[in-house]
Amino acid sequence: MPSKNANAPKAAPAAVDAKTVDRKDVKTTEPLNPKTTHYEFAGPIGALGVTLLTPAFTYLLYFACNETSCSSSFLSLASLQSQWPGWAGLLDPEAIRAYLKWWQLLLVLWVFIPGPWVEGTELRDGTRAQYKMNGFRTFVGVIAMQVGVLLWYGPRHAVFTFVWEHYLGLITAACLFSFALAIHVYASSYIPAKNGGSKLLALGGNSGNVIYDFFIGRELNPTLNLPFLPDQPFDIKQFAELRPGIILWVALNIAFAAHQFVEFGRVTDSIVLVCVFQGWYCLDSLWNEEAVLTTMDITTDAFGFMLSFGDLVWVPFTYSLQARYLASHPIDLxxxxxxxxxxxxxxxxxxxxxxxxxxxxxxxxxxxxxxxxxxxxxxxxxxxxxxxxxxxxxxxxxxxxxxxxxxxxxxxxxxxxxxxxxxxxxxxxxxxxxxxxxxxxxxxxxxxxxxxxxxxxxxxxxxxxx
Incomplete structure (x- = not known):
């Protein structure tokens, strides 16, 4: 997502906890959550712009390139007006229910599919978060179920036709969920930790500006305590990084290939290449799931709207554009x-x-x-x-x-x-x-x-x- 840094306006520092940090035998006492002193993404104005424009651009890509046409004519107001379904047309109750079931399935698989617990990198407060590594097995399970339906029932099954018929509604459902999740983690970042101390905030997300902090994220590692698994920390950021969007991306591509077969009676080599390349990339990411624990997204960035929307909406619904295009515009290479x-x-x-x-x-x-x-x-x-x-x-x-x-x-x-x-x-x-x-x-x-x-x-x- 967009641009660079600008200095933030001076503000009185908020009260923060002092923390003694050990680093190579050098002890320093510094605030645990220092005030953010510089902005990225051109500050609050840029953050607001990205928050509003990225959902709009996701919809624009859908209207610009679909089964009707895929050309630069989408820039004309007349073209957009001819396809615009109205605000009510963006809401699809069936798609919302399907998207919630998607999350429900992933959560159930996270709970019941076994996987090792791995420590992340050491955080500023000297602790290490715990992460359950069963993403690859989850990916294999989900895709195996989808392929099983394809082989047993064929490409006309509702699992595949639903995606094509309700794609616009699925975009809306994912957008709403990403906003709701971002609001939740932002609000919960102000709730004191269980031990009564301060939660660990990201160095870049504690500016005090609501718009900016909501976008960039405040809490470094927001977690949920699942009532039926009170002793297993559920890390929202690590879960969202590779599962809801990455796995859905592959599932969407398979559905698009199925649509091409239904529509044209064949599957072209072009869509096979796209599905294999992107599927392999996703499979490789989940096979190396532990490697994500050392990336900037996990070690440095908080979980705010930027990552929530990026993981849940931007990745599956814009990265699958090529397969969606080929589903209705077949090309033989x-x-x-x-x-x-x-x-x-x-x-x-x-x-x-x-x-x-x-x-x-x-x-x-x-x-x-x-x-x-x-x-x-x-x-x-x-x-x-x-x-x-x-x-x-x-x-x-x-x-x-x-x-x-x-x-x-x-x-x-x-x-x-x-x-x-x-x-x-x-x-x-x-x-x-x-x-x-x-x-x-x-x-x-x-x-x-x-x-x-x-x-x-x-x-x-x-x-x-x-």
Whole structure:
């Protein structure tokens, strides 16, 4: 989601708890939840703009590209008026019920599917959150159920036709749920912790401005205590990161492929490639679920509207655009075009996965033969920054692999419309913005060590270019 930082107006600091922090034998007493002193996303005005515009743009993509047409003519007011169902037409009680059942299913599977409990990274207050790692098994269970219905009952079953017939209502249901969840975690962040102390807030979400803090999120790790499992912490942010949106994304793609078969009597190689590429990406994310615990989303960002909407709405309903387009606009690629697109996908995936695996292995098992030879910069903070291998090539080399894969997901749609390439452009902006946030965070964290690291590893994302 959009742009950069601006200094916040000066404000009197709120009362905060003091916390003694141990770091490499150096004890410092500092506030547990310091006042946020700078804004991202252009501050409250930018946060309000993103909060209002991202839902609107999600709807716009639906009206711009559907079974009727998919062209730049959607920019005309007449085109929008011809498709606009009215405000009441956006609400679909059946879709709302279906979406609530979707969450109910995921919660039940979270409870009953076994999985190890893993500690996250150490937080500012010295604690480590506990996370249940059964996302991959949940993914396999859900998709297996969907494929089972497809094989047993065929593509005309209501599980698949419902998605196509109620897609607009499902967008609305997910939007409403994401707003409700964001409101809940924002309000609950003001409720004292059970021990009577302060909850741990994100460093960037304690500005005191309601609009901004609601958008960026206040509490770092909001949890729910499920009444039937009082001793098992349910972390809302980690659950939402990879399950409701990621798994739904794959389920939607399968439903779109089923619609193409019903409509045209065949499934094209183009939609197969999109479903396989994106499905593999999601499966890989959930297979490596534990790796998400070291990402900025978990370690640094709070859970506010930005992540709630992004995880629940933006990911499944905009990232599935290519499969939805091909469901009603079939394209036959043939062997050589398919092979070329597969090569693009494999190149991007190799860079993305190899880089991330190298970083996680070095962080967790630095003596492993695959990383023991890497050179690094020892920081005064206590951590080590890799200066060779993938991470010596560019400071955020994994983003390059991610973006190359984005092209492979869009190329199967051909070149009849630029709309299906929205993801490539958006993702480039997202990755550059995220890289800027990473750089700023690391600059504050490592100080002069980060300047030395940038001197040793010059390139940001694309080696020798950027």
């Amino acid at each position: 043939g062997l050589w075009k398919s092979a070329a697109i597969v090569a693009v996908q494999l190149t991007g995936y190799y860079i993305f996965r190899s880089a991330n695996t190298q970083k996680n292995t070095f962080r967790n098992t630095p003596t492993h033969p695959s990383v023991s030879h890497l050179t690094y910069l020892q920081t005064s903070y206590g951590t080590r920054l890799i200066t060779s291998g993938w991470w010596g090539t560019a400071r955020h080399i994994n983003y390059l692999g991610d973006w190359i894969m984005a092209w492979a997901w869009c190329l199967p749609t051909g070149f009849a419309t630029p709309i299906t390439y929205f993801y490539v452009g958006y993702f480039a902006v997202l990755l550059v913005h995220r890289e800027r946030r990473d750089e700023e965070k690391c600059g504050r964290k490592y100080g002069k060590d980060w300047e030395e690291y940038k001197r040793r590893v010059r390139w940001r994302i694309v080696p020798y270019v950027y």
